[in-house]
Amino acid sequence: MSGLKIKKDDLVQVIAGKDKGKQGKVLRALPSENKVVVEGINIAKKAVRPTQQNPQGSISSVEAPLHVSNVALIDPSTKKPTRVGYRVKDDGTKVRVARPSGKDLD
Structure with missing residues (x-):
């Protein structure tokens, strides 16, 4: 059973974890994993390998997926x-x- 009640572009609030209380827009929904990626939430550092275009390499920040049970949809009226x-x-x-x-x- 992988039907998510939260979809892309929904406004959600984190209800558990290190970012509890923060709100953001859903960038991607991953129904097969029961996870969502929320804008500006659950930021992880990722090492980027040196390449021809970027010989220095770097460390970038990316949004990591959150389990859907840790977010709640924001009611637009209330x-x-x-x-x-x-x-x-x-x-x-x-x-x-x-x-x-x-x-x-x-």
């Missing part, structure tokens, strides 16, 4: 973290719903 549910509309389309307010997220 601006607070919320749980996500689903509801099927009358025309048969499935939409994400904010649990506390019941408002559509899509």
Whole structure:
């Protein structure tokens, strides 16, 4: 089961870990690993090998994936973290719903 309730370009808040309380936009969703990459969160240092174009080499900062259980979607109406549910509309389309307010997220 790899259906994520969080998608690319969603605004999320980190609810556990070293970046707890920070908010950011989801850059990538990795459903097969149940992880998301969030802009400016979980920064890791990565060594870059020297090449012809960059003979010096360097150490760059990249966003590492976070487990999806450590982030919560921000409800656009209340601006607070919320749980996500689903509801099927009358025309048969499935939409994400904010649990506390019941408002559509899509």
